[in-house]
Amino acid sequence: MIKIQNITKEFQNGDVVTKVLKGITLEIKSGEFVAIMGKSGAGKSTLMYQMSLLDHPTSGTIAVDGKDVTGLGHDARTRFRLDNLGYIFQDYALVPELTAIENVIVPLLMQGKSDDEAERIAKAALEKIGLGHRENNLPSQMSGGEQQRVSIARAVAHHPKILFADEPTANLDSESSQAVIDVFRELHKEGQTIVMVTHEAEYTAHCDRVIHVVDGQVIE
Amino acid sequence: MSQFRTSFKVGVFLGYRQLKRASRWTTGLIVFIMTLTFLNLVVVSGILIGLIVGGNIANRNQYTGDVILTTPYGKNDIQQSQNIISTLQANPHITSYSERFIDGGTIEANYKTRTDFNDLANTTSTQITGIDVNHEEQFSDISKYVTEGNFLDPTESGYIVLGSNLLERYASFDTGTLLKGVYPGDTVKVTVNGATQEFIVKGILKSKVGQVSLRAFITENDFQRLAGRSSLDANEISLRHDATLTDDQAKQQLVASGFDSVAKIQTATEAIPDFLNQIKLAFGVLGNMISAIGIVVASITIFIVIFINAITRRKFIGILKGIGVSPLAIQISYLLQSLFYAISGSIIGTVIIYGFLVPLLNKHPINFPFSDGILVADPMGTFVRFLILLVVTLIAGFIPARMIVKQNTLDSILGR
Numbered sequence: 001m002i003k004i005q006n007i008t009k010e011f012q013n014g015d016v017v018t019k020v021l022k023g024i025t026l027e028i029k030s031g032e033f034v035a036i037m038g039k040s041g042a043g044k045s046t047l048m049y050q051m052s053l054l055d056h057p058t059s060g061t062i063a064v065d066g067k068d069v070t071g072l073g074h075d076a077r078t079r080f081r082l083d084n085l086g087y088i089f090q091d092y093a094l095v096p097e098l099t100a101i102e103n104v105i106v107p108l109l110m111q112g113k114s115d116d117e118a119e120r121i122a123k124a125a126l127e128k129i130g131l132g133h134r135e136n137n138l139p140s141q142m143s144g145g146e147q148q149r150v151s152i153a154r155a156v157a158h159h160p161k162i163l164f165a166d167e168p169t170a171n172l173d174s175e176s177s178q179a180v181i182d183v184f185r186e187l188h189k190e191g192q193t194i195v196m197v198t199h200e201a202e203y204t205a206h207c208d209r210v211i212h213v214v215d216g217q218v219i220e
Numbered sequence: 221m222s223q224f225r226t227s228f229k230v231g232v233f234l235g236y237r238q239l240k241r242a243s244r245w246t247t248g249l250i251v252f253i254m255t256l257t258f259l260n261l262v263v264v265s266g267i268l269i270g271l272i273v274g275g276n277i278a279n280r281n282q283y284t285g286d287v288i289l290t291t292p293y294g295k296n297d298i299q300q301s302q303n304i305i306s307t308l309q310a311n312p313h314i315t316s317y318s319e320r321f322i323d324g325g326t327i328e329a330n331y332k333t334r335t336d337f338n339d340l341a342n343t344t345s346t347q348i349t350g351i352d353v354n355h356e357e358q359f360s361d362i363s364k365y366v367t368e369g370n371f372l373d374p375t376e377s378g379y380i381v382l383g384s385n386l387l388e389r390y391a392s393f394d395t396g397t398l399l400k401g402v403y404p405g406d407t408v409k410v411t412v413n414g415a416t417q418e419f420i421v422k423g424i425l426k427s428k429v430g431q432v433s434l435r436a437f438i439t440e441n442d443f444q445r446l447a448g449r450s451s452l453d454a455n456e457i458s459l460r461h462d463a464t465l466t467d468d469q470a471k472q473q474l475v476a477s478g479f480d481s482v483a484k485i486q487t488a489t490e491a492i493p494d495f496l497n498q499i500k501l502a503f504g505v506l507g508n509m510i511s512a513i514g515i516v517v518a519s520i521t522i523f524i525v526i527f528i529n530a531i532t533r534r535k536f537i538g539i540l541k542g543i544g545v546s547p548l549a550i551q552i553s554y555l556l557q558s559l560f561y562a563i564s565g566s567i568i569g570t571v572i573i574y575g576f577l578v579p580l581l582n583k584h585p586i587n588f589p590f591s592d593g594i595l596v597a598d599p600m601g602t603f604v605r606f607l608i609l610l611v612v613t614l615i616a617g618f619i620p621a622r623m624i625v626k627q628n629t630l631d632s633i634l635g636r
Contacts, residue, residue, distance in 0.1 A: 054630045081543065082545075093535070093539040102237060106230065106234070109229060110544055111226075111227060
């Protein structure tokens, strides 16, 4: 599904060059549930941003489904993300002016789906995570756990090839965190490929594989 | 094209909801600013031009009518005046006319009580104007401008009505040759072409049209006797036509009848003194300059509003881009907001202008020394100003939205 070949990522601040990723090579297979763990500053989120096409690696290649996506232009990357990838962020990242269902609808409309079809799919996605009754609530009217589940619904409604989750439980209490992990388990059972960055070991129990990032390098 | 259509649809989806769920106070304030800007665009130049147009309208109503015939250069009067009048009477499209007989003269007051003959006489020079009272009344409703006393009665003789600017107590300037202490009921001596006759002041006419306020009016019969004229040729003939004719058509009919050889024929517009047209032009430029400042202020306001809106939502813009929403869709959502502010402000402004200000100023004109100022808001001009505001607002909204949208997606998401 994803093949990463020797990617590096450097940040330059004046004359100081910081190497965050130091030549990482790894492969994630279709249907895998992979956790990326590491200490703060180890480079786990940076690795995920490269894999998920939110950032450009300094060197190396990334291929998704056999297609090299490293050299894609800005618009092509945006389109690729829309059609193939789903994202869940630590702080839910829902648009505050949009209701739960509207947040889910936006990427579906962007894919060119009709209003009715987008609404139908969004409703189904919210029902699936048990938030059908909250579809008309704004993010400010929902708990953190509920917002994160809406964020999951938004990420999976269009059936992405890979779901990326960046510390999805970091801002949640243990009950809400467990609910989010349960949703991931269900999705994984259905065959969804999931890449999750976390620093909480207890939530990696159901993962197929845990990748440890230490000082910009992978130790599986 | 279909990508654009999708981006447009998503942009509208996002923009509509951002507006719908934005703070009502903030939206109200921005729309209020846009309303003021639109009013500034239309009203400032409209009032400046309205000062002159108000004067022109008064001139048309009280003096020139739609077309005016005057004595040509080098002649004493309009020859064949009675022929012209007969033609006007026979023309069903001419609704009213007034023929005026004019000669230079002097008016002297308080001569009976003058004790010291070394003092200057209480006298003024003016145009003594003989009128057919009924015709003038039908033409200009002149009696409604009487501010003291009454207007002339066609059945009476020996009465004079004075324009207010001939009197020191009304004139806003003192040339030293104005009549002092003259009131209705007083007797004045009027001298024309060396002939003198006493008249009783019957009333005072107050008008902002110089040809009314700087003239003295007597009946046509009194004028003929005083000036010793034997012909019935007038010096001015003003006429009004019905709606089936334009001013130019009415003029052309007179020209076609050959009257341009005996009179100078001008439409009301042509009869406007050139300096007034120059002032109108200058006021228009001045109004446009003030409007331009208003436009700049409005564009900066919109720029700041959209910029702050976009910068505070930078993270969400990054998220939207991250999940695959095109930058164009996000920009369109901000353009839609700018469009909403501009259109709402313009609609409210238009309602205020045409529903309130124009009728109000038509009913209660602004009192200027030389005219009654109205608000000139030509619909086409207003529409052009609306388009200008719209385009400027769109640009002012587009630039900050583009600045934020162009930022690196990940930097926006992470707030770097």
